[in-house]
Amino acid sequence: MFLSQCNLDQLHKADRGAHNYYLEKGVVDSRPDHILNLIHYEDAASLAVAILKKNPRGKIFLGCDNHPLSRQEMMDLVNASGKFSKKFDKFTGTNDPLGKRLNNTRTCHEVGWEPKYSSFAHFLDTM
Template identity: 70%
Template sequence: MLFLRQEAVLSGWQDSIYPQLMNISCSKVQKGSLDSRPDHIINQIHYEDAASLAIAIMKKRHRSHIFLGCDNKPLSRQEIMDSVNRSGKFDTKFQGFTGTDGPLGKRMENSKTRSEIGWEPKYPSFSEFLGLDS
């Protein structure tokens, strides 16, 4: 998920960009389990979609507006790891989460950004990025 303005990227989280999320998921799969709560929500966006959104914002010349970049398909950590397991991209399967503490996160959606900018993502979801949905 990214917060963007024409002048700058205001903030973003590395673990919410699909390819980086795959790297993080790979290390979690290899470890087997993770001491985190499985129901924590993660809002995501593919880096190509983040770049195309930033370009679309710059072309529209909306000064001082803040836009949200995400795929509108927030997933829990458990859903992400279930998708990674189903993808067949790893020989080892992730076993599960052992944590119960920590924040739940927030479900974000960016329909207002999409309508104002006239933008749609190339990768509508993490599952489609993995080739699980069509």
């Protein structure tokens, strides 16, 4: 039997995700320009349901919001949102990898799915 697979990148919601980890740490020894590909927990669940309904055996799908951003861009959005009690200070790393910009247009088209939160910025606006 061949089942479909869905690869999800960085999951987030108001109280979980990389942004919360970075807020707690304040200063993180990681590269600020590392690229993150994000998806909200609700969107990950709705994508999984959409894939199950289509039943496309043996395919691999990618789950993300199609708006990759750097760690620094994400934390700048978090700090500017005013929706968290803490502020992030800075990233200090220089040696870790840059990451990749992912695109899930094929997934959206084949499964007939769109994320509720079109970007991390949109998610923050709706909090």
